[in-house]
Amino acid sequence: MASPHAARVLVASNRGPVSYTLRDDGELTSKRGGGGLVSGLSAIEGNAESLWVCAALGDGDRAAVRRGVAEDGVRMLDIDPEVHADAYNGIANSVLWFVHHMLYQTPLEPVFDAEFRRRWDAFRTYNRAFADALAAEAAEGAAVLVQDYHLCLVPGILRELRPDLRIAHFSHTPWAPPEYFRLLPDDIGAELLRGILGADRAGFLTQRWADAFTACCTAVLGGTGDTASTGGTTIAVHGLGADADFLRKRSHEPDVDERMAALRERIGGGTGEGPDGRRKTIVRVDRTELSKNIVRGLLAYRELLDTRPEWRGRVVHMAFAYPSRQDLAVYRDYMAEVERVADEINSRYATADWTPVALYLKDDFARSLGAYRLADVALVNPIRDGMNLVAKEVPVVTDHGCALVLSREAGAYEELGRDAITVNPYDVSATAAALHEALTLPDGERAERSERLAAAATALPPQRWFLDQLNALDPAAATG
Known part of the structure; x- marks a missing residue:
């Protein structure tokens, strides 16, 4: 069920546009972040009701959530710190980042054992927390733009919860070629791909990374040809330029x-x-x-x-x-x-x-x-x-x-x-x-x-990068 104050455009990312620091005297101070996403989201401010869903990343953020301190247009999730650590450091940064950047010293690593499976369960829990929050906050037919490898399971979970939504996932990293991607356990690789394929659109920074994703879908999920391997998901390229x-x-x-x-x-x-x-x-x-x-x-x-x-x-x-x-x-x-x-x-x-x-x-x-x-x-x-x-x-x-x-x-x-x-x-x-x-x-x-x-x-500045994706996903959301 959508929130009574539901948003029409939602962005989800591990790190949000604002962070909080808890001072020694117990007071909270906030700092606004920068980068392409922050600049991009500003392109729709005033034209559509928007919401940024992100994780509380430290003691200051968690204190802000528990005290009800929030910036307009931002919802911060107070995910259990141990779950976040296992998901963020144990999986996202120690497994997914290593796979897509091809960093493993393969004679010794990776080792996918019972401890890895425990951390993968935390990664699922972390992604589900985002999907649940997005499902609760999104208006009927809203546009949801999910960011990066930390949240690659979100589109698939969210699709089951809210089939009415228009969902995009964007990968800011490279994508591994099939022969390297298949270092992952077969079921985990398939789960990752199906998670992203829960989106209407899967975006990448270059054609090379988009082609690698499609090749992984064919190798792991089967089928022949782009459409067969990626189902109804559109694979798109959106280069990000300097501001x-x-x-x-x-x-x-x-x-x-x-x-x-x-x-x-x-x-x-x-x-x-x-x-x-x-x-x-x-x-x-x-x-x-x-x-x-x-x-x-x-x-x-x-x-x-x-x-x-x-x-x-x-x-x-x-x-x-x-x-x-x-x-x-x-x-x-x-x-x-x-x-x-x-x-x-x-x-x-x-x-x-x-x-x-x-x-x-x-x-x-x-x-x-x-x-x-x-x-x-x-x-x-x-x-x-x-x-x-x-x-x-x-x-x-x-x-x-x-x-x-x-x-x-x-x-x-x-x-x-x-x-x-x-x-x-x-x-x-x-x-x-x-x-x-x-x-x-x-x-x-x-x-x-x-x-x-x-x-x-500078050919594709951050605001255009963001609006191009939003327009492709839901033109009405961008124009208000």
Whole structure:
């Protein structure tokens, strides 16, 4: 039964647009988030009654739910913390993320045993909590947009509860090819696919990921041809671009200028290589995800200094490696390896007035934007990435044009590959050569490539990305 104040457009995601912090004195403070979903949802505010359903992720969020504190248009679910931990860390981030990014060391992992099955039950419970909330809050015939791998069972459960709804699921990650997807137990793989196929539309960031999903449906569920394998579900591609207006405005605010001054000081000058007489810069900005390939990027930079000694003292690699999932041991170990390799490079090559690697581990968006503006080369070399917005953001923000070294395994490669210097992310030597090529691009060519990259990167801004999906699912919901 629908709520008496039912919403016509609903978004479901693990993380919501607002988070709460519980202070020592017991008071709650809130912080509004950003990103494509937040920007996209703003496109329908005022045109339709909308609701964002998300999980309470910490003590502050849970306290807000229990005290009845809520932001208009947001419903936060107080799911049992142990259930959430098993679903989020035990399955979503330790199994599904690893499958779709092809990260397993298969001689030893994965191991699908009784403990995995216990966690899978928690994942089902977590997904059902979302489906129940959406079913209760949705108006008759409402449009429901379910986000990402955390909630891939929701469409199927929700379809049984509310067959009247128009449901979409969107995958922000890559999708594994059948031969890798079938590492999963047969029944679990089938359950995942059928969960998404409960939606009217299944969306992906690139055609490559959409084709992989369809191939998995054929391999696991049987049938021949796209329609037979995916039933009545439409498989769609919606690329997500950078928010140019926001980035350009935000990157010229005073705090960014302050960060840039500090970065310039750390880079140092006097060589006349880069703008303003400073050294040239290779910039990367990532969460310390296993898939981001930060260690091989550092090794490629080390090889550049080894094989091209003329760059010693003339270039600085600014590596922004922000902590991610530090409650998982494998991520803590990876962060430690990033630091170890950076320290090793600095120990080997640093001089009195030059530190080759400037490693930043504390998340600071203003500082990242300052680095974007200063970058001569952006290094984006993931093992595998659904899209990678950093590759799109740097060309938009750069002050003087930036060369992009881009992994062919990033989703952004489909749109940006022609004007980027493309690399195999596993090939350290080829990546070192690509860095040299990028550093030596003539100024005019670098500026022209950067301009074309920026145009491609902003072709599908977040609001259009969201509204395209909504219009395809339910045109009346978008127009109000």
